[in-house]
Every structure is written in structure tokens, then in C-alpha cells.
Amino acid sequence: MTKTCAPSLDDLLALQNPAWLWDGDRSRIVWANRAAVDWFGCQSMFEVLDVVFSPDEPSVRELDRIAARLPRGEKVVTALSFSSAISRRAANFACHVHSLADGRTGLLVVMEGDEAVTGALDPQTGMAALMHLPSPLAVIYGSGAVMFENAALSKLFGEAPGGGLSALVNDDGFFDRFVTGAFKAGLVSGIETLETSLGERALQIVVQVLEQKSRIAGTTFLLTFEDITERRALEKSLLTVRQPASTREDARPQAADDKAAALSDIKQKIEEHTDRAAKKQARPDEAGADRVAEIKDDSPAQKAGEGDDDIDVPEIVSGTLNRLPQPIVVFNDSNGSGKILFANNVAVELFGARDWRELDEKTTLASALAALEGEDGSLSLFDLKDNVILLDVIVSTFPWKGGAVFQATLTPTTPEEEADRLLDDTLKKKPQEKDAEGRSAALNTERPAQVAASPAPEAGDSAETPEDDEARA
Secondary structure, eight states: OEEOOOOOHHHHHTOSSOEEEEETTTTEEEEEOHHHHHHTTOSSHHHHHTOOOOTTSHHHHHHHHHHHHOOTTEEEEEEEOOTTSSOOSOEEEEEEEEEOTTSOEEEEEEEOGGGGOTTOOOHHHHHHHHHHOSSOEEEEETTSOEEEEOHHHHHHHTTOTTOHHHHHHTOHHHIIIIIIHHHHHSEEEEEEEEEETTEEEEEEEEEEEEEOOSSGGGOEEEEEEEEOHHHHHHHHHHHHHHHHHHTGGGHHHHHHHHHHHHHHHHHHHHHHHHHHHHHHHHSOOHHHHHHHHHHHHHOHHHHHTOTTTTSOOOHHHHHHHTTSSSOEEEEEOTTSSOEEEEEOHHHHHHTTOSSHHHHHHHSSHHHHHHHTTTSOEEEEEEOTTSOEEEEEEEEEEEEETTEEEEEEEEEEEOHHHHHHHHHHHHHHHSOOOBOTTSSBGGGOOOOOOOSSOOOOOOTTOOOOOHHHHHHHO
16 A cells, blocks of 8 residues: 545546546445546446445455545555456456545546557457358468458358369469459459358458558468358349330330331331242142132232222231231222221221221221321221220322321320320411511501691680581581
8 A cells, every 4th residue: 555645536537547436335336437438338427337246256355345445545456357358358447445425435547558448359369250241251371371260261262172262362364363463452342252161152252451561572461251152142133123114105105116116127028928929829830720720810809990909918917016006907998998907906996896897897097097198197086885986097009908097106196195286287387377567467566657647736726526517517
């Protein structure tokens, strides 16, 4: 014991060493500075006040013994360690007698020396922590020698083909990219697909310098590995799922492009088929000449004057048009009333028909299309359920077996859209006439000039009216 003056609590608040006021009767801390809060692993002084100490703990019994024998104005230094503290190592503490708030006697406990490094780990504890860390890591020399690898890394490369970590570190490509790169820059990271005990895995690798030397061989490096195989697969799957949504805005232009390409393909194939048929018919062999003539002369279709209209629609036409999203009708108007040669499924469903033949027989669509005389226009028709259908029609040519026919692309509209269209047409047909000066005659409000100006009556004179003339007469 030595004579000394106990420091004040205010002086101890900013001290880097842990210090606290001990209530021996209750085996509790009643005040602590910031360093003591950290030393006991707490977030605030209020948490330290709630720490419970066992009366049988050796350091608690030592404080009780000192409190019973230490005179006021003296201090005693003793080694203390507490199970509730972060560090279990014993440290030297100076104990002073100090009054408590209620007048009882307590002890002011202050850590002495350089041992105030709060929570400092000894090398053995630090090595154990690294060994049990779940993330794979290793420490190597720049020469390629492995100094340390934890259990997670040993498990990752333990049974991997090719020699594990040692072979990886001594691989020229890996060494140049990561080890040499870290020696120059201090830290290098990258992703590599490597053989592991679990097979090929995508690993995020970080290599950083631990202790820099003048030569790379004497420099130590820390290597950490993170398996990102599942994360990378998840990112790819999410991108794949989002792709259709990202192209929704382009859906309509893409559909139009697909339609144009499909129709072009149809036309080309039909033309090729027609050319081949024409050449074959132009040079029939003698054995088949009579048969061709017989077919041409005796065909029921020829006798009925129906041409090729009743022949089955080529697969290239029906298959392609049925895949298009817009109603398409192929028709001709050779007989003046119009006839549907084919309509895709969308057009058939629009009118509530079973197939395109019923659409031709039981609706007025064919005659209405023929009335357009090959021009674009609008139609108002009834479907098979007597519902009114308003249509915008775009007409173009389409190659057929007997020559060019018409193709109608139908777009259903609403009454409001039809009214707007009619209004626009009316305004276009009746433009306002302009006068010679470029102004609208309807808005010309200039008054005509007077032929002669009448003199104003003199003061005092009154203007005579027709009634005055009659009175004088």
C-alpha cells in the first residue's frame, strides 16, 4: 500500500484505461468510464451497471478483501480478471477508497500500465479465431510457400484434384495476376473458376499485402476466398426472367416485322410453286398430255366457273397466316360480289364463325371488302351473333394460285374512334376558303368606305327627321 490521492471521476472519464466505482456490499459497478464500458463488452454505462458478478469469483473476493482493509488516502495494486470482461487475461489495477453516493465506502478501480488495450487478443487466441473463421483464408509468402490456412480453406481445397492451394499459388497465371499484382498495388481481387473438393466453383478471390518487403519473395500476403457459384447462377436466372418484360414495349413493332416477314415468305414460296407448275404444264410428256387435257376439260370446278377457289388452301398460307396476331382475310372480287379465299383463325373468331368457309357463306364480309375496290377503308358489319363490328381495313395484293388477289388486314375499332375518324374526314373535305389577301372570308369584318361624307350640323341646329318634313307639308 502506498500513500496517494485518489483521482476524481471527472479526470477518469477521458482516460484510455478502464476505470469503475465498485460497490462491495452489492458486488456491482455503480459508475464506469467509456473504456470500462468497452472492456466489459457493453454499449453504455447503464449496461455495465446491470452486469452481475458472482460473489465467489476470485477477483470479486479480492476486491472485498481490499475494501475491508485499505485505509482512505492509500492505494493498492492487484491483478484482477473477470469472467464478464472481453479479455480473460489478468491485468494490474490500482484500488482507491472512494465514497459512494449514499455515503457508504466503495472502491475506485483503475487499470494501470499499457494493458489498457481494450479487448486485445493474444497471438494464440487470434490464431484460433482465424482457424475457426467460416471464410476460407490463407497466409502465404511471395515465394509461394503457404504459411497458414484455416480449416475452411483446407476443406475447400483439401481433396481437390491438382494439388490444392499450394499448386494454385504456384500456378504462373494465378501468381502473376494476384500475387504480383498485390505486391505492386497492395490489393487485387477477381473471380476465378477453380477445381475444389466440391467440383468446379466460381470463387471471389482477394489478395492483399500483410507485410511489405523490398522483394516479393519475402513479402507476406493474405488470401481470402468466397464461393459465389450460387449467387452467380441466381443473377443469371433473374436476368432471364426479366428479359421478356424488358421487351414488352417492342412487342407491337416486333409483331409487325414478323408479319411482314411471314407474308413475304408466303408470297415467295407461292410464286416459286406457281412457276414450277407452269413450267411442268407447258412441257407435259406425251403420256400425260391427254390426262392433263382431260383434267382441264372435265374438272367440276372449271365447269362451275369457280377456278381454284375451292381447292384446299396451301399449308404455307394457312399455317403462316394463322400464326399472325391480326385478322387477315384473302379475297377476290372477280365476280363483282367478292369471295373469301382464306381467313386466319383470328378473323374467323372475330365474326364468331367455325371456319373461313362459314365466314364467307354466312356474312357479308366478302362483298363489303369487294366494294372497297382495292382501297383502304372502314366497314360496319354484323357478326354471326348480330353484333356490330367496326373495322379499319388495309388492302394490299397477295399472290394466289391463279394470279394476284387481295389481302385485307382488319383492325377492330370502337364507336368513339369511328366518330373521330368521320369528323377528321369531314374537316379535310371542307377546308376554309381564303380571300385574296390570305385571310378567311368568314372572318373579314372590314366595313365598306362611305361614298361621300356629310357635313356635321352647326351648333344649335337640330337634325330634321322625315316626320318634320311631313308636318311642314
